Amino acid sequence: MATVTHSSRLGNILWPTVAWMVAIVFFFPIFWMVFTSFKTNADAVKPEFLFSFTPTLENYANMAKNYDYWRFATNSVITSTFATLFALAVGVPAAYAMAFDPSARTKDVLVWMLSTKMLPAAAVLYPMTFLTKNMLGIFDTHFLVILVLCLINLPIVIWMLFTYFKEIPKEIIEAGKMDGVSTWGEIKDILIPLAWGGIASTALLTFIFCWNEAYWTVRLTTIDAATLSKLIEGNRAPEGLFFGQLSAVSTAAVAPIIVLGWFCQKQLVQGLTFGAVK
Amino acid sequence: MSKRTLPRLLQTPAVLLLLVWMLVPLSMTLFFSFIRYVLNSTVRPEWMTPSFTNWRGLGNYEYVLNAKDFWFAIQNSLLIVGSILVLTVILGLGIAVLINRSFPGRGIVRVLLISPFFVMPAVNAVLWINMILDPVLGLNGLAIGGINNVVDSLRDFPLLGHFFSLWPEFEPISFRATQTSAYAVIMMVTWQWTPFAVLIFMTSLQSEDESQKEAATLDGANAWSKFRNLTVPHLARPIAIVVMIQSIFHLSLYAEIEIVSRGNGNKNLPYLIGEFATNNIGAASATGIFAVILANIVAIFLLRMIGKSLMD
Numbered sequence: 133m134a135t136v137t138h139s140s141r142l143g144n145i146l147w148p149t150v151a152w153m154v155a156i157v158f159f160f161p162i163f164w165m166v167f168t169s170f171k172t173n174a175d176a177v178k179p180e181f182l183f184s185f186t187p188t189l190e191n192y193a194n195m196a197k198n199y200d201y202w203r204f205a206t207n208s209v210i211t212s213t214f215a216t217l218f219a220l221a222v223g224v225p226a227a228y229a230m231a232f233d234p235s236a237r238t239k240d241v242l243v244w245m246l247s248t249k250m251l252p253a254a255a256v257l258y259p260m261t262f263l264t265k266n267m268l269g270i271f272d273t274h275f276l277v278i279l280v281l282c283l284i285n286l287p288i289v290i291w292m293l294f295t296y297f298k299e300i301p302k303e304i305i306e307a308g309k310m311d312g313v314s315t316w317g318e319i320k321d322i323l324i325p326l327a328w329g330g331i332a333s334t335a336l337l338t339f340i341f342c343w344n345e346a347y348w349t350v351r352l353t354t355i356d357a358a359t360l361s362k363l364i365e366g367n368r369a370p371e372g373l374f375f376g377q378l379s380a381v382s383t384a385a386v387a388p389i390i391v392l393g394w395f396c397q398k399q400l401v402q403g404l405t406f407g408a409v410k
Numbered sequence: 411m412s413k414r415t416l417p418r419l420l421q422t423p424a425v426l427l428l429l430v431w432m433l434v435p436l437s438m439t440l441f442f443s444f445i446r447y448v449l450n451s452t453v454r455p456e457w458m459t460p461s462f463t464n465w466r467g468l469g470n471y472e473y474v475l476n477a478k479d480f481w482f483a484i485q486n487s488l489l490i491v492g493s494i495l496v497l498t499v500i501l502g503l504g505i506a507v508l509i510n511r512s513f514p515g516r517g518i519v520r521v522l523l524i525s526p527f528f529v530m531p532a533v534n535a536v537l538w539i540n541m542i543l544d545p546v547l548g549l550n551g552l553a554i555g556g557i558n559n560v561v562d563s564l565r566d567f568p569l570l571g572h573f574f575s576l577w578p579e580f581e582p583i584s585f586r587a588t589q590t591s592a593y594a595v596i597m598m599v600t601w602q603w604t605p606f607a608v609l610i611f612m613t614s615l616q617s618e619d620e621s622q623k624e625a626a627t628l629d630g631a632n633a634w635s636k637f638r639n640l641t642v643p644h645l646a647r648p649i650a651i652v653v654m655i656q657s658i659f660h661l662s663l664y665a666e667i668e669i670v671s672r673g674n675g676n677k678n679l680p681y682l683i684g685e686f687a688t689n690n691i692g693a694a695s696a697t698g699i700f701a702v703i704l705a706n707i708v709a710i711f712l713l714r715m716i717g718k719s720l721m722d
Contacts, residue, residue, distance in 0.1 A: 148513035154505055159522040161601065162529065164549070165537050177547040179555065226424035229417035241425065243717045248432045250709040252662040254680035255698030256435035258442065258687045263435065283431045290424060315416060344530040346665035347680075361665070364532035368539075368669040375541055382533045393528035394521050400606075401613045404655060408716045409610050409648050 169379035176375035191380030212342035215281035227293035296330030443695035502607025535669035
């Protein structure tokens with residue numbers, strides 16, 4: 133832990149104060165959104181009610197009526213959950229093989245997988261629409277959204293799992309082999325219990341990325357499989373009339389994810405830098 | 411079963427899925443970029459189905475390169491990405507150093523600081539452009555209105571009032587014009603991604619060699635020269651990573667542009683592709699290939715760096 137060895141008394145008060153102020157400034161927009169969500173639409177745009185007003189829960193009560201919130205939220209939950217589960221189902225065996233039975237090409241395969249993540253989505257926008265709409269007929273289905281979310285997160289899932297699995301001593305897995313445990317048994321009874329923490333945080337982070345995804349979920353859906361990103365994007369310009377309502381629906385869309393995010397700050401560094409920063 | 415078969419088998423689903431995901435749409439884009447292909451045409455209905463008979467060669471690329479929109483979108487993409495990079499790295503370094511020591515409530519400060527990163531991009535854009543930056547009803551408008559009121563009331567003072575009566579009414583900036591909405595996008599993305607830079611720089615600061623710093627202190631080095639000569643070189647690599655990862659993410663920035671700037675001309679490459687794709691698929695695909703090339707310039711460096719650190 134880094135500490136400044138000789139710090140003046142002034143510095144001891146000054147710098148923490150500055151840190152607190154910076155943190156408050158950064159959090160302010162979120163606070164403001166939550167705060168506004170408890171004002172009526174009329175109060176939300178009046179300067180005299182900027183800080184003092186009568187709090188109301190009507191925006192939350194009307195969310196279902198005004199925005200059909202639960203339908204979009206359900207879609208978000210379904211697609212993010214299944215995309216995460218599928219990505220893990222495909223990613224765990226792959227990362228297991230790469231970590232415990234690496235071949236000369238394993239490193240290249242990993243780097244290649246990552247390169248798929250770096251293709252700009254917009255470049256394949258029309259082909260994806262064409263394939264899913266005209267050829268496969270799966271446009272605007274849960275299946276499509278789950279598949280795409282799973283694919284765009286698969287490289288990150290494999291990378292994160294790979295770095296966790298590498299930390300497990302090979303001898304433990306070898307010992308299982310000696311005892312005649314099958315590969316499936318090795319994964320189920322030895323690997324998963326040992327790497328449980330790593331797998332859980334990978335799942336958490338993948339879920340967050342799926343939930344927040346805002347390109348494919350918007351461009352490949354219309355109504356049936358539309359997620360919360362699509363809902364908010366569709367209400368982009370409320371002309372100030374519905375600030376209270378819009379704040380409530382926005383808060384409901386992001387609050388659970390922010391709280392989840394607090395629990396995986398450390399994994400975030402690993403998940404986004406692919407182990408390149410330690 | 412041979413020793414190698416099983417590990418390969420376990421990797422196959424992942425490799426196949428990613429291979430199909432990468433190759434199929436991209437080769438379609440490549441194909442479409444070489445043919446005449448439009449969605450609606452009463453004059454040339456044969457262009458409405460993709461086929462080799464509509465071969466156009468490099469014609470779409472030529473068309474795109476001659477389009478004013480294309481160069482504007484490139485320039486605007488670079489302006490947006492460049493500004494975000496500079497701002498997030500500077501802010502990120504400052505904040506990381508600031509909170510890299512213990513003080514009361516450090517845990518809460520960290521939690522508050524990281525929160526913007528988890529806000530979904532659509533909410534980020536809607537929140538900023540309406541509730542914060544709106545020139546009439548947002549905090550922007552309210553704050554300027556408040557300042558004007560204060561100035562107004564000062565005008566009634568004897569003596570000093572003369573001074574204030576010379577002041578003009580302040581006008582809030584509207585962030586919905588072409589140029590200013592680019593600034594709005596820069597602001598909201600900087601807000602969202604500074605926490606990312608902070609997290610990475612902090613992780614890296616904690617692995618810094620403290621004994622070296624202490625030695626420097628004994629030699630009489632001040633805080634700035636220690637930061638300049640020890641911390642900055644140590645952070646060179648994380649800075650490079652932050653710059654490259656953000657470049658790749660922000661080159662494909664979409665939701666923020668779509669929400670803040672629909673129809674006002676503030677476009678970047680992904681947005682331009684979306685515009686072309688409403689009719690001229692040939693041009694959209696050629697633009698897509700340019701976007702891939704642009705992203706690859708950064709990605710090659712990043713992948714090389716990640717590959718190197720992979721096996722140690």
